[in-house]
Amino acid sequence: MSxxxxxALRLLLTVxxxxxxxxxxxxxxxxIHFQSTLLAGRKVPTLGLSxxxxxxxxxxxxFNQAEVTIGRDPACECPVDDEAISARHARLSYHHxxxxxxxxxxxxxxxxxxxxxxxxxxxxxxxxxRCGETGFRITFAPLP
Numbered sequence: 001m002s003x004x005x006x007x008a009l010r011l012l013l014t015v016x017x018x019x020x021x022x023x024x025x026x027x028x029x030x031x032i033h034f035q036s037t038l039l040a041g042r043k044v045p046t047l048g049l050s051x052x053x054x055x056x057x058x059x060x061x062x063f064n065q066a067e068v069t070i071g072r073d074p075a076c077e078c079p080v081d082d083e084a085i086s087a088r089h090a091r092l093s094y095h096h097x098x099x100x101x102x103x104x105x106x107x108x109x110x111x112x113x114x115x116x117x118x119x120x121x122x123x124x125x126x127x128x129x130r131c132g133e134t135g136f137r138i139t140f141a142p143l144p
């Protein structure tokens with residue numbers, strides 16, 4: 001009589017283990033799906049760059065992507081016609097809910113608010129930086 005009881009308990013334990021594992025995987029899948037939906041809905045604030053060069057010409061460009069490369073290379077998101085700028089001079093990138101400016105090992109370096117940029121640095125609206133003979137002023141559009 002103890003044989004059928006042990007068998008029933010083993011089957012009950014096996015079924016309860018599979019139910020628990022199914023519940024755990026379903027909970028993980030729901031959490032991952034929720035997090036991916038949350039991240040997909042996150043927007044990058046619009047970055048505005050006021051660009052002025054030594055000839056006193058000025059233009060404003062707006063960017064909606066999370067990474068903006070500045071340089072002479074036409075493949076850059078913000079190509080600049082300045083011989084003192086490297087092909088890929090600097091990069092503005094949006095991560096951790098902040099915009100960061102970094103120099104891409106350019107020959108002439110990048111100045112942020114009149115100081116040489118050494119490490120990637122958080123920038124705020126109103127900051128000014130210089131690459132070669134071209135100056136940039138940063139503005140952010142508020143998120144809707």
